[in-house]
């Protein structure tokens with residue numbers, strides 16, 4: 001029986017780590033059919049994230065990929081960005097030429113709605129790699145699409161690893177906690193890649209040199225993105241590299257056995273200024289709250305980097 005590639009939509013705020021995820025997805029056409037890429041404001045403003053998504057698609061040799069611009073601000077709060085991590089452009093490190101591929105007309109939220117209404121129910125997986133503003137806006141604007149989503153596999157949140165933008169919150173959730181609350185309460189099957197996992201897939205010299213040793217433009221650019229991106233986390237955490245957060249989402253779709261977690265209840269703090277955006281994960285089952293997320297806690301890091309490097313090396 002021929003296996004058809006899994007249909008996915010990537011929602012993203014590139015970001016060097018988002019770029020690794022998009023490259024990994026586009027290098028895996030036998031397993032993944034990327035219906036479109038939706039840019040959202042997050043690491044950097046929307047004018048940069050939509051531009052960066054197109055830069056990455058052209059680097060991947062896939063200029064026909066559909067890229068849409070989405071929401072330029074959270075549902076109800078001012079945008080918080082992360083240039084201190086990703087640089088002014090969001091893809092600092094190598095100098096990248098301006099993209100020539102077009103940005104699709106129309107809003108990313110309408111692309112999400114139209115695609116989920118068009119494709120057979122239960123056949124499209126959403127892969128959010130940034131703040132959940134686009135996804136939540138689509139769910140609020142068209143509640144009929146919620147039950148049509150096959151699964152949401154997202155990067156966001158933290159429990160044992162605590163926060164990276166505040167002591168309590170991870171960046172993607174913190175930027176738009178109200179959007180995260182909509183998504184976590186929507187009832188769609190949810191797989192969460194929190195900092196608890198992504199802080200275990202750290203670049204190090206050998207891993208970055210393995211990108212460079214591919215001897216391709218993709219390998220060179222990937223190594224230079226890692227060289228830039230890792231300086232912040234190395235200084236902050238004393239790590240010997242940087243966590244490649246977002247490609248964990250795509251790696252899960254390709255090789256789910258790389259990851260281990262628990263199906264638990266996860267709720268979002270939206271009221272307290274002190275803990276705003278915290279993912280309150282009932283890891284030990286101390287409440288009667290209904291489980292709503294497969295919350296990942298462990299990963300085979302060597303297997304992850306072997307997969308990533310192999311796919312980045314594909315022509």
Ligand code: RIB
Pocket residue numbers: 013015016017018042043129130131155164170171172245246
């Ligand atoms: O906290 C890490 C997450 O925030 C990653 O998705 C990174 O790209 C930023 O969006």
Ligand code: CA
Pocket residue numbers: 012013014015017018043129130246
């Ligand atoms: Ca991201």
